[in-house]
Amino acid sequence: MWCYAPHDDVLRHASGHHAPCDHSRHDVGHTAEERMAERRSVYSVCGMCSVRCPIMVDVEDGKARWIQGNPHSALKGALCARGAAGIALENDPERPLRPLIRVGARGEGKWREASWDEALDHIASRLKIVTAEHGGRSILWSDRGGPFMDLHQAFVRGLGSPNYCNHDASCARNVQHACRSVTGMGRKEVVYDFRNCKHIVLQTRNILEAINVGEANAVLDALGNGCRLSVIDIRATVSSSKAHDFFMVRPGTDYAFNLAVINVLIGEKLYDAAYVERHVDGFDALSTFVAPYTPAWAEGETGIAAAAITDFARKLAEAAPHVVWHPGWMTARYNDSFMVSRTAYIINALMGAIGAKGGLPLANTAKDVGRKGLKKFVDLLPKPDEKRADGVGWRHTQFDAGPGIVNFAYDAIESGDPYPVKAYICYRHDPLMAMPDPDTLRRKLDHLDLLVSVTFSWSDTAWFADVVLPLSTYLSRESVVAHKGGLKPQFFVRKRAMQPVADSRAEWEIISGLSRRLGIDALAFDSIEDMWNYQLDGTGVSIADFDAKGFVELADKPLYRDIEGFTFPTPSGKIEMVSGKWAKAGLDTLPPYVSPAHPPQDGFRVAFGRCALHTQGHTVNNPLLHEQMPENTAWMHPTRAAALGIACGDLVEVFSARGSAGIMPVTVTPYVHPEALFMIHGFGHRLPVESRAYGRGVADQDLMPGGLSVYDKSGGCVSLQEHFVTVRKAGVR
Numbered sequence: 001m002w003c004y005a006p007h008d009d010v011l012r013h014a015s016g017h018h019a020p021c022d023h024s025r026h027d028v029g030h031t032a033e034e035r036m037a038e039r040r041s042v043y044s045v046c047g048m049c050s051v052r053c054p055i056m057v058d059v060e061d062g063k064a065r066w067i068q069g070n071p072h073s074a075l076k077g078a079l080c081a082r083g084a085a086g087i088a089l090e091n092d093p094e095r096p097l098r099p100l101i102r103v104g105a106r107g108e109g110k111w112r113e114a115s116w117d118e119a120l121d122h123i124a125s126r127l128k129i130v131t132a133e134h135g136g137r138s139i140l141w142s143d144r145g146g147p148f149m150d151l152h153q154a155f156v157r158g159l160g161s162p163n164y165c166n167h168d169a170s171c172a173r174n175v176q177h178a179c180r181s182v183t184g185m186g187r188k189e190v191v192y193d194f195r196n197c198k199h200i201v202l203q204t205r206n207i208l209e210a211i212n213v214g215e216a217n218a219v220l221d222a223l224g225n226g227c228r229l230s231v232i233d234i235r236a237t238v239s240s241s242k243a244h245d246f247f248m249v250r251p252g253t254d255y256a257f258n259l260a261v262i263n264v265l266i267g268e269k270l271y272d273a274a275y276v277e278r279h280v281d282g283f284d285a286l287s288t289f290v291a292p293y294t295p296a297w298a299e300g301e302t303g304i305a306a307a308a309i310t311d312f313a314r315k316l317a318e319a320a321p322h323v324v325w326h327p328g329w330m331t332a333r334y335n336d337s338f339m340v341s342r343t344a345y346i347i348n349a350l351m352g353a354i355g356a357k358g359g360l361p362l363a364n365t366a367k368d369v370g371r372k373g374l375k376k377f378v379d380l381l382p383k384p385d386e387k388r389a390d391g392v393g394w395r396h397t398q399f400d401a402g403p404g405i406v407n408f409a410y411d412a413i414e415s416g417d418p419y420p421v422k423a424y425i426c427y428r429h430d431p432l433m434a435m436p437d438p439d440t441l442r443r444k445l446d447h448l449d450l451l452v453s454v455t456f457s458w459s460d461t462a463w464f465a466d467v468v469l470p471l472s473t474y475l476s477r478e479s480v481v482a483h484k485g486g487l488k489p490q491f492f493v494r495k496r497a498m499q500p501v502a503d504s505r506a507e508w509e510i511i512s513g514l515s516r517r518l519g520i521d522a523l524a525f526d527s528i529e530d531m532w533n534y535q536l537d538g539t540g541v542s543i544a545d546f547d548a549k550g551f552v553e554l555a556d557k558p559l560y561r562d563i564e565g566f567t568f569p570t571p572s573g574k575i576e577m578v579s580g581k582w583a584k585a586g587l588d589t590l591p592p593y594v595s596p597a598h599p600p601q602d603g604f605r606v607a608f609g610r611c612a613l614h615t616q617g618h619t620v621n622n623p624l625l626h627e628q629m630p631e632n633t634a635w636m637h638p639t640r641a642a643a644l645g646i647a648c649g650d651l652v653e654v655f656s657a658r659g660s661a662g663i664m665p666v667t668v669t670p671y672v673h674p675e676a677l678f679m680i681h682g683f684g685h686r687l688p689v690e691s692r693a694y695g696r697g698v699a700d701q702d703l704m705p706g707g708l709s710v711y712d713k714s715g716g717c718v719s720l721q722e723h724f725v726t727v728r729k730a731g732v733r
């Protein structure tokens with residue numbers, strides 16, 4: 001069994017400053033002494049990435065000793081390396097250990113330590129001043145979205161602001177909007193039924209390294225059962241190493257690839273004609289549109305042989321409707337990424353896979369299985385009668401208003417259009433790393449009167465903030481109850497496995513504390529139990545019901561809803577090849593393909609992705625994960641390296657149009673497209689408080705000057721790979 005032993009000085013250091021906070025009420029039935037002496041297992045939820053896997057934490061003497069995947073769940077005990085590194089995070093002194101209030105200039109790194117009361121009083125008084133001068137609408141909030149956002153959205157309502165945003169404009173908004181434009185539903189309203197699938201297609205999706213543990217298990221099980229796997233990527237990955245077909249496309253040409261596949265499926269009548277007749281609107285327009293986009297044409301664009309595309313389309317049709325063409329996840333890449341996802345959904349529809357077992361069946365909510373959903377915190381507060389600062393819902397009518405498009409709100413901070421935005425709470429969000437061109441973003445954020453970062457590790461945004469509030473890690477905080485849709489919908493809850501080592505707080509403690517100070521009485525809860533009880537009221541589930549497995553399933557067995565009589569929530573009521581909603585916003589959802597520019601002489605297209613060992617930018621300073629992977633390297637094709645006189649392992653300086661972004665080692669490999677310079681995201685840290693990560697590798701977001709205003713007009717995501725870079729040999733290691 002692996003166990004992380006904290007340095008003694010860490011614990012002494014942190015516990016010496018531990019604020020008095022009575023947490024005993026959260027552990028009903030245990031005295032502090034009993035807790036210290038006992039060994040127990042706590043069902044909880046991982047928080048090391050946005051997936052939030054169910055976990056089981058072994059606790060001994062009041063400390064988390066071992067984390068594994070919840071054995072009752074689809075994880076069957078498995079966990080990824082990052083989730084297991086939570087204990088190292090909890091014990092790491094190189095993170096904000098108590099509230100900090102800025103005393104120097106923004107970003108200078110001069111702080112004074114504050115008590116929680118002082119920090120929350122400070123924020124509340126600043127928010128009151130901003131509200132008095134500019135109204136509640138001038139407060140912006142952003143987070144990572146996901147199952148706990150109800151409480152956040154309620155708090156933003158309580159502030160009197162419509163400006164709740166999440167990080168999705170730099171992640172999956174293009175997929176969300178693509179799904180909406182084709183089916184009328186959000187992307188999570190369908191399930192990827194990998195376990196019963198016969199042909200999985202991964203396009204811009206590295207499912208075995210950009211991990212969701214349950215999903216990775218399901219894909220491996222499917223492969224074991226003879227499911228076919230095809231991977232479309234610009235480089236080889238662990239996923240492609242398991243594939244029957246691997247297509248290494250020219251970066252940015254996926255739309256061409258998909259159009260050619262549709263061309264074959266329609267031209268050779270390989271689609272499900274009965275399904276199309278029953279459920280699809282606009283098929284004739286699609287047929288006419290794809291006619292010129294033949295595999296021979298696509299070969300010139302993608303570099304994939306025409307015969308291989310044709311053969312692949314035929315194999316796909318053989319498996320229909322047990323087909324999942326993954327529409328992608330991190331698709332904030334190109335100006336046509338929305339269309340890549342859209343055509344993926346269209347192909348799934350042509351295969352009859354949307355709504356089918358082994359394809360993309362409909363996800364069920366509590367209501368769909370005859371149960372009552374959680375009571376929502378947002379319903380405790382009136383919706384502010386204000387337009388959103390990011391223009392979503394009125395200026396940009398095609399986009400979902402729920403989480404908006406956060407970078408448009410940044411424009412409002414700078415311009416004051418449509419109204420001033422003066423305070424910004426970044427909760428579990430690091431936009432200075434997650435958004436392109438941090439220099440420009442810093443200039444925009446500098447127009448704020450108040451910037452607050454709520455975080456469990458140092459981040460570029462925390463460093464630039466006026467107040468830093470340390471959030472407890474997922475091991476030492478509870479969260480509100482969450483609902484997860486799926487074939488078997490469920491409620492799940494994060495429980496506190498141990499008391500925090502640092503003087504940090506759980507989100508409910510922070511939100512209740514601020515609500516109390518701001519007069520948002522509806523959210524000024526005294527305990528997490530009160531919140532859980534409010535949420536569960538009337539559902540027939542009590543908090544004790546989570547003791548058995550950590551989650552409560554709302555159905556006995558997977559429910560596959562028949563879509564025969566189903567009306568899709570689109571303007572036509574059908575799956576739309578031409579989107580009615582987007583057309584109303586003046587946008588063409590079958591736009592002609594535009595060939596991406598080739599990089600200039602000696603240049604590369606910047607390309608990035610995730611690795612199994614790190615989450616975004618916030619784990620590269622984690623002692624355990626840093627040891628496993630301390631820096632990123634630039635992947636370069638041998639022909640390009642030879643032309644530049646670069647050998648594997650050499651150091652190169654990487655330049656954007658604006659200048660140098662730093663020096664990194666090169667990995668020379670034939671398994672990356674010659675036009676791309678690929679690197680793992682999240683490195684290139686420059687904060688003096690992170691001794692391990694400091695100065696290691698290059699930050700891809702620094703290679704995207706002007707990137708905040710380069711975005712997919714139909715999908716809403718920033719287009720992070722629409723940037724070219726050059727390299728210069730900087731030495732030999």
Ligand SMILES: Nc1nc2c(c(=O)[nH]1)N[C@H]1C(S)=C(S)[C@@H](COP(=O)(O)OP(=O)(O)OC[C@H]3O[C@@H](n4cnc5c(=O)[nH]c(N)nc54)[C@H](O)[C@@H]3O)O[C@H]1N2
Pocket residue numbers: 047048049050143144167170171330427428429430431433434435436454455456457458459471473474608609610615616617618681700701720
């Ligand atoms: N250039 C470039 N930009 C990108 C990407 C890229 O590959 N390249 N990737 C994009 C993607 S896919 C996404 S999702 C966004 C991510 O952007 P973010 O959502 O900003 O990603 P994280 O680094 O996970 O940020 C979470 C921040 O919240 C803090 N935090 C506090 N509590 C918790 C907790 O309980 N759990 C976690 N996980 N964090 C906590 C972390 O310390 C960290 O500072 O960035 C996007 N931006």
Ligand SMILES: Nc1nc2c(c(=O)[nH]1)N[C@H]1C(S)=C(S)[C@@H](COP(=O)(O)OP(=O)(O)OC[C@H]3O[C@@H](n4cnc5c(=O)[nH]c(N)nc54)[C@H](O)[C@@H]3O)O[C@H]1N2
Pocket residue numbers: 049050051171172203204205206207209210211212232233234235237249250251252253254328329330331333607608609610611612613614615616721
């Ligand atoms: N280990 C780990 N797992 C994670 C995360 C993490 O940080 N670390 N983050 C979570 C989050 S927030 C997200 S959004 C998901 C992301 O999950 P994914 O979207 O699967 O992750 P990425 O690695 O960003 O991108 C997938 C692949 O797209 C490829 N790609 C780049 N450009 C192109 C192109 O032009 N065409 C094609 N076809 N492929 C291209 C990359 O080479 C990469 O292999 O992962 C989640 N899981």
Ligand code: SF4
Pocket residue numbers: 046047048049050051052053079080081082083084211212213615
């Ligand atoms: S994929 Fe890994 S890091 Fe993400 S929630 Fe699951 S176990 Fe945690």
Ligand SMILES: [Mo]
Pocket residue numbers: 050170171172329330
């Ligand atoms: Mo993401």
